[in-house]
Amino acid sequence: MGGAYTGRILFVDLLSGKQRVEELSEEYVKTYIGGYGIGAKILYELVRPDADPLGPDNAIGFMSGLLNGTGALFGGRYTVVCKSPVTNGWNDANSGGFFGPELKKAGYDGLIVTGASQKPVYIYINDGKAEIRDASNLWGKDTVQTLEGLIEETGEKKLRAAIIGQAGEMLSLMSCVINEKHRAAGRGGCGAVMGSKRLKAIAVKGTGKFSVAKPDEFKAISSEILQSMKDGPMAGMIQGFGAFGTGGGTGGNILKGDTPVKNWGGAGETDMGPSEAEKLATLAYDDRYNTGKYACANCPLGCGAHYSVKDGKWPVPDTDRPEYETLGAFGAMMLNSNAESVIKCNDICNKYGLDTISAGATIAWAMECYENGIITKAETGDIALTWGNADAIVEMTQAIADQKGFGRILALGSEAAAKKLGKGFEYLQNARGIELPMHDPRFAPGFARTYRYDPTPGRHVKGGSGIIEMNMPPDLRYNVKDKGQMDAGNTFETEVQNSAGLCAFSNFAAPPGAMARYIAAATGWDFNEKDLLDTGKRIFNLRHAFNLKAGQDPTEDILTKRATGEPPLTEGPLKGITIDIKKQISQFCDVIGWDKETLKPTRESLEEIGGLEKVIEDLYGK
Ligand code: SF4
Known part of the structure; x- marks a missing residue:
């Protein structure tokens, strides 16, 4: 196999039973990285804007991260991507465990499933060979029973599988995808999307190996991370x-x-x-x-x-x-x-x-x-x-x-x-x-911008200033002056972190700049901090464009009012706090290059980022 990634995406259509492999150029991978970066690029062009999220026209992707399987510390996460049946817009949900690296070892950077099957099925990928198999005997079973059943059926003791339980089968809009019994691609109803396709599981077994372009540099970065976990500024939290x-x-x-x-x-x-x-x-x-x-x-x-x-x-x-x-x-x-x-x-x-x-x-x-x-x-x-x-x-x-x-x-x-x-x-x-997740914007105000304006609304793992403010003293936390750069910068970094398959906690564990250097050492690309931020901005805009194309109006007031303190609480530690969300989005627009009235990216900003030609065409014509 060689290299840090396979450059191959497997497409399986459950209606026709056909499969095909798309080869990705190095330039393509460098532009969209992996995980939901590549997932957003594919689904933006593949899923019709009016597709019913629970219909056969929706697609669901299981995307490994760029650094999965390379030995990068914290580099084991993969992402499920689809149109969400909850928000009717873009959805990505990531999970840890071993599924992402195994998918790569089996020969693919990602799997995209389209159509729907008449009867329950699972997809089995074994070292590059993919089959659609009957899952009638697994339908109705929980995620633990299903994993045990798949291991028995395939005879692979170390099988890795992304599975839905009964909640996904019954199309619960809160259903998720589980791997290794307890790791969850939790949010946005992706379990129901699998259920609507009668797709019980993706089971994978792979023996491929990956090599990194600059092993000494790669190893040195890993050592720096381990050292920072011992004595870096966030060492106490990480050890906790x-x-x-x-x-x-x-x-x-x-x-x-x-x-x-x-x-x-x-x-x-x-x-x-x-x-x-x-x-x-x-x-x-x-x-x-x-x-x-x-x-x-x-x-x-x-x-x-x-x-x-x-x-x-x-x-x-x-x-x-x-x-x-x-x-x-x-x-x-x-x-x-x-x-x-x-x-x-x-x-x-x-x-x-x-x-x-x-x-x-x-x-x-x-x-x-x-x-x-x-x-x-x-x-x-x-x-x-x-x-x-x-x-x-x-x-x-x-x-x-x-x-x-x-x-x-x-x-x-x-x-x-x-x-x-x-x-x-x-x-x-x-x-x-x-x-909404369990971090209150009235405590760390940046979460208000993220919850309302991220292309996957209501998430706590999308970067932004909120995650930084959590560890700030109150005078800095509630100071809204000039936070656009911090908000957007951390958001763009998080886009790449998620697309590279790195865990959010690597943020606290690794010294500044480690992620760009890791990517450069793994791939051999010339890839610095600016490249990382530009790439994150591109991926963020791509996900935003998916929602625009689906007809969503980003100016719509979609966040319920308690989260922003309207009205403020009258007692307790958050007493009297109201978030100035208008100021937050205005500052964010200044950095990302969106029109402040429409919250759409300007043509100039998209042209400057590059790699978004189809988005420009859809928004502004040729
Ligand atoms: S820190 Fe992240 S990568 Fe490590 S076990 Fe926890 S979720 Fe998994």
Whole structure:
């Protein structure tokens, strides 16, 4: 195989059963990098603007990152791309584990699936050879059972597979794609897109090897990263993630205002005080349940852990440690400090293939509706959705997973559920219909710009100034002067990081400039920091253009108001804070080159970036 990438994309059409391989030039890979960079380029041209996300005209891509399989530290993530059935626009969701590197080792930088099958199928790729196989015996099984079934059927003990559970089969708009039992490409309903194609799994086995162009330089960068993890400015945080996962500091996050509380209407300290908040932090119970750490491919940190809850109300002998986002969504958002109930809900979500952020946030929305008499026991099937009711939370999560009773409605996600019921709109907390993640813009204001204006709205892994502000003192956090460069710069870097298949935590672990040097050393390209920022800007514009082509108006007010403090909270750590989102987007436009009235990229800015000829033609003609 040789080199850092394969330069090959496999296309499989489930309607005709045909497959073809497209060879990519070096220039093409350098322009769009990999992951969702190449995914956006392909889907922009392939998916019709009016395609039904749950119809055969939608395409779904499984895209490895440029650095997957090269031995780059933190370089094990891949991305699922498609048109989202939640936002009706661009969707990408990335996941760790080993699937991305395995796909490359099997001979492909990405797999694009089009059409839909009549019967359940899975795609098996074994060292370059791809087959569509019958999955009737796997349909109805959860993600763990499916993986075991695939291993048995293929005889490959180290098989890697991207799988949907029953949630994706039943087209839940909160359904996701799971690999290695616990790693999730969580957001935007990509599980339902697979389900609509009756595509149960992508199973891969590969033995290919990759080489990097400048091995000594590559090795030196890895050593710098390892050193920075020991004594760099973020070493403490990184070591904390390694010891307790992302949820070690959840208690502190709730108390200082980072974690939204009570469906974004409450506040840490006042609604959830220290004694309750600290019960949710993994720090409080890790030694009780932890049965062993795990890490994604080539990760020196390893933020994952297997858990075993042996007794109590919800025993789960073989499960995984919940992430911070899950602890926020199933915990603070519902004033629920019962950690074992969150571990149980996390287990249900992973097995059935549900996004924990959307599932938890949707129940939190239903809870506020219930507490205000908008939803009654007659509708919930006697489940009392009162704040902090851990039994009700677990019962409702199972009902959503099974799509039984009221769970069938909540499986649509909060916005579609409100539409179905014709009520509860005033308590929705989302951006273009997708539930918001667990970092509050009233704490780190930059998240407001990201949640509202990223081409995948409502995400916390899209860079921007919010992620930097989280570690700033309040006077700098709330200072809105001239943050456009910081906001856009970190966004563009994140575009490349995600497309290269690097984990978001590499940001904190690696010294500045390491990513561009890693890419240059792996590929042999002349690729510096400016090239990296230009490439990120190109990928961001490409994803934005997908939404414009699909008919979305970026000026539309798609972010619900609590997140920006309209009106501001009257107590707690975020008291009195309102975000000046108009100023944020104005500063962002100055850097990216968008028209401030229409929020469309100007022709000049697109021409300057290059590699966006089709976008220019669609927006401005030839
Ligand atoms: S830090 Fe965690 S999510 Fe990131 S690559 Fe390592 S194990 Fe995977």
